[in-house]
Amino acid sequence: MKKSIGSKALIYPSPVWCVGSYDTNGKPNVMTASWGGICCSKPPAVTISLRKATYTYHSIMETKAYTISVPSKKYAREADFFGLTSGKKTDKFRETSLTPTRADKVHAPYVEEFPMVIECKVIHTVEIGSHTQFIGEILDVKIDEEILGEDGIPEMLNISPILYAAESRNYYGVDGYIGNAYNLGKSIKRQLK
Amino acid sequence: MKKSIGSKALIYPSPVWCVGSYDTNGKPNVMTASWGGICCSKPPAVTISLRKATYTYHSIMETKAYTISVPSKKYAREADFFGLTSGKKTDKFRETSLTPTRADKVHAPYVEEFPMVIECKVIHTVEIGSHTQFIGEILDVKIDEEILGEDGIPEMLNISPILYAAESRNYYGVDGYIGNAYNLGKSIKRQLK
DSSP, X not given: OEEEEESOSOOSOEEOEEEEEEOTTOOEEEEEEOSEEEEEXXXXXXXXXXXXXXXXXXXXXXXOXXXXXXXXXXXXXXXXXXXXXXXXXXXXXXXXXXXXXXXXXXXXXXXXXXXXXXXXXXXXXXXXSSEEEEEEEEEEEEEEGGGBOTTSOBOHHHHOOOEEETTTTEEEETBEEEEEXXXXXXXXXXXXX | OEEEEESOSOOSOEEOEEEEEEOTTOOEEXXXXXXXXXXXXXXXEXXXXXXXXXXXXXXXXXXXXXXXXXXXXXXXXXXXXXXXXXXXXXXXXXXHTOOEEEOSSSSOEEETTSSEEEXXXXXXXXXXXXXXXXXXXXEEEEEEGGXXXXXXXXXXXXXXXXXXXXXXXXXXXXXXXXXXXXXXXXXXXXXXX
């Protein structure tokens, strides 16, 4: 028997992705987003939806470019932190000691230490309500060389991506529970004070 | 060191969702889709992208409504089958002995046996290329009563959703590898012949 829990932005699985962009001064920034997904095969394209209040929103509106770095489970703490603070006042790369690498195909940085990276050029922008959807053509996919299979394709278990459960605000991996969202990264945030 | 594997519709994790719709004769149909994701919080909204060649595309263009039923791992075989055949010639509910239940808020059916269901009304349609993106406002979320937590929120591990790895064409769960995409459902398809 099904029970209605109302009208909510809730479906499983939702991803945990880290969206990289340069601000108007060229400073690299990264924020965590779960509202997105592949939306086309030809051209290959992926969406991310952001609130206008985010610093990243304004950067992408300017540059029309972003990357998605897929954090592996071992970077859950850093990925959570990227969602806890704004790039307007914090250099999130410096605070996490992670490395911003300039993408090859677009004007945006990615997180060098994360195993999977997508480089995107904005081809559509859709105003939906609280969120603006950016549809980005995927110009390149990059993978850590050591985890590519013999077929040149990355194995899911080696990427070890993170899933987000909205409402209960938990993270999961492809091998079970990881931890609390909006909490794991607080240890990094506290160091800022 | 990162290696470029080119411009591909590939990012982890991508979901395995079963999209329910009625055709113009009111016949329930369901197809599997991985190109989608949440795209807005207010109103809550989710995208799915479909090729025009699919039977479901035409149904949704007509009804402006769809459901997403989230299969749990134990229904991986049925979910795979839903992507192997067209509703134009096959009654996929009958062949799998799964139950089409009429949604409460929109004119579309969902898969009764799957643990999580989203009812959506189309609010935007975006032509991207090979795929048309439907943006659906989420009018209701339904969960199997027995797996709701005390907080009224479903636990990810109880829903046990399926992830799709494009390119390598494999399915994974929140507890590891499940099986080959475009293969698991063949045992059902063979029975049709």
